[in-house]
Amino acid sequence: MVISEEKIDCRGDDENQRRVIDALFECEAQKKAMIDGFPGILVLFDRDMKARWVNNHTLRFCTDFKGKKCYEIFCSKSDDCSSCAFVMSRASGMIEKSTQLIGVFGDDGEEMFFDITCSPVVRGGDVSGFVVIAQNVTERRQLEKQLRHTQKMEAIGTLAGGVAHDFNNVLTPIMGYTEIIRLKMKMNGLAEGAVYDYLAEILKASKRAKTLVEQFLTFSRSIEKKEVLQHIHPIVKEAMKLMRVTMPSTITIKEDVDENCGRVLVDPVQIHQVLINLCTNAAQAMAGRHGVLTVTLKPATSRDNGVEWLELNVTDTGCGIEKQMLDRIFEPYFTTREKTSGTGMGLAVVHGIVNHQGGHIEVESELGKGSSFRVFFPIVKDVNMSETAVFSGELQHGDGTILLVDDEEQVVQVTGEILENFGYTVVGKTSAAAAIELFAAAPDSFDLLLTDLTMPELTGLELSEKVKTIRPDIPVILFTGYSDQVSKDAAAAAGVDEYCMKPVSMNNLSFTVSKVLKSKKSSECC
Secondary structure, eight states: OOOOGGGGOOSSOOHHHHHHHHHHHHHHHHHHHHHHOSSEEEEEETTSOEEEEEEEGGGOOOOOOOOHHHHHHOOOSOOOOOHHHHHHHHSSSOOEEEEEEEEEEEEEEEEEEEEEEEEEEEEEEEEEEEEEOOOOOOOOHHHHHHHHHHHHHHHHHHHHHHHHHHHHHHHHHHHHHHHHHHHHHHHTOOOHHHHHHHHHHHHHHHHHHHHHHHHHHHHTTTSSSOOOEOOOHHHHHHHHHHHHHHTTTTTTEEEOOOSOOOOOOOOHHHHHHHHHHHHHHHHHHHTTOOEEEEEEEOOOOBBBBBBBBEEEEOOOOOOOOOOOGTTTTTSOOOOOOOOTTTSSOOOEEEEEEETTTTTTTEEEETTTEEEEEEEEEOOOOOOOOOHHHHTSSSOOOOEEEEEEOOOOOHHHHHHHHHHEEEEEEEEEEEEEHHHHHHHHHHGGGSEEEEEESSSSSHHHHHHHHHHHHHOTTTEEEEEEOOOOTHHHHHHTOOOOOOTEEESOOOHHHHHHHHHHHHHHHHHHHO
C-alpha cells in the first residue's frame, strides 16, 4: 500500500512535521521504485496466507492474484507444499529460503522455475503477513541441464572411443585372416564353392562391424570425417534394414530408391546417421498409432546455379509440427515431445551434418497429418582419379623392409602376413622399446615404419619422433583404431606421413604403403 500525498493534511508551519512528511514521501517513492524495478516476483500475503498485492512483474503471468494462497499462485495446487520457503517461514517466523524449484506455467505453456525466499512482516512482535520473493531461474536451470547433458555425452564419447579401439584390434585379425584365406584360395583356383562364399559373408559381416565402430568414433569425435564420392542408395537400403527391425509393427515402411540418381561427395557414416535420426524422429511422431514411413531417393526436379541435386525424402503420417515451432526444430536441445522423451539433439545433428556436406533441408508439416523432411545433396560428376584408385580393388605390390610395431600380437601377425603377400619383408615387434633398439642398430635396413598409436611403453608419435631422430628420411605410417589423442599438427610434428585406420582392408593397406614408398623414391630421385 502506497501513501498518497493528497491524503495527508499538511496544514501548520511546523518545519519538523514537514520534514517527516517529506521523508515519508521519499521513502514511499524509493520503495515503489524498488518494487516496480525488481525483475522477479514480489507478493505480500496477509496472516491468513492470502495475497494482498503484487508487483508489476508478477502481473505478467498472474493477473487474478487477490485472495489466492501461495501454492495456488506458484504451484497450481490445492494444498501446501511440504518443504517450501513459505511453509518454513510460517512455522519459524524467520526468513527462509527454499532450494527447491517451483514450477509455474506461463502463457506459452512452457514450464518456468523460481527460487523462493519468504520473509515475515513483523510489527510489534507479531507477524502480520509474509513477503514472498521469487526469482526466475529457468534459463539457469536449462543451462545446468545442458551442461550435465554435455558432460554425460563427453563421458559416453570417451567410453565409445575406448570400446572402439579394443573392438578394432579384434576386427583386424578377423578381417585380415579372412582376406588372406580368400586370396590364397583364389590363387589356388578355389574361388568357386561354398567355403569361398562363406568367407565372403564373414568379411561382409566384419565390414558392417567396422562401420558400426566408425559410428562410435564419429560420435566420440575420434576420427576425421572421410568424404567419399559414391552412390548413397546402398547406405539407404542398409539403414532401412535396421529400421525395419527396430520399428514397431504398427508402422509400415515404404521405400522408393532410384539407384541411378547420381553420386555425391559425402561421409557414408554420417549419411547413415542422418537417415537413422530422421527415421527415428518419424517413428516417435507416430508412436502409439498406426502409420506409414516413406523413404525416397531420387534426382531433384530443380537446379540451383547449374548444380544438380539428389533428394532424400523421409515422410511420416504422425502428429505433425506446429507452424510456430518449425523454425526451432533444428535448435540444439529443442524438442516438441515431452521433456522426458529424447534429448532434442537428433535434428540438430542432422542439420549440422547436411550443412557440412554442402546440402540443405526443407521441412513441410501439417498438424495431425504428418511431416516431410527433404534433404538435398549436390551431385558430383567429376571423378578424382586418385580417389578412384584407392577403391579400384587392385592390390598394390612392392618391395622393401617394413618395421611393424603393435602391442597386439595378433595384429602384428596378420598385418605382417598381408604385407608379405604384397612382396614386402616385415619385421614385427610388440614392444616399442625393442623396436627402437632394433632400428638404432641398423637404421638403413628399413624402408618404412608402420606403428600403432596407443601402446604401453611409447605412443606411436613418440616412437616416430625417436626413429626420425636416428634417421630423418624414414617414412612413417600411423596404424591405429583410435585417433582421438592425435591431431594433424601433432602427427606432422612427429614425422607421420600417412594414417591407416584399423581394421584396414587389404586394398587400402596395400595402396597406402605403396603410395608412401613411391613418394619416398620420387623424392630421392629428385
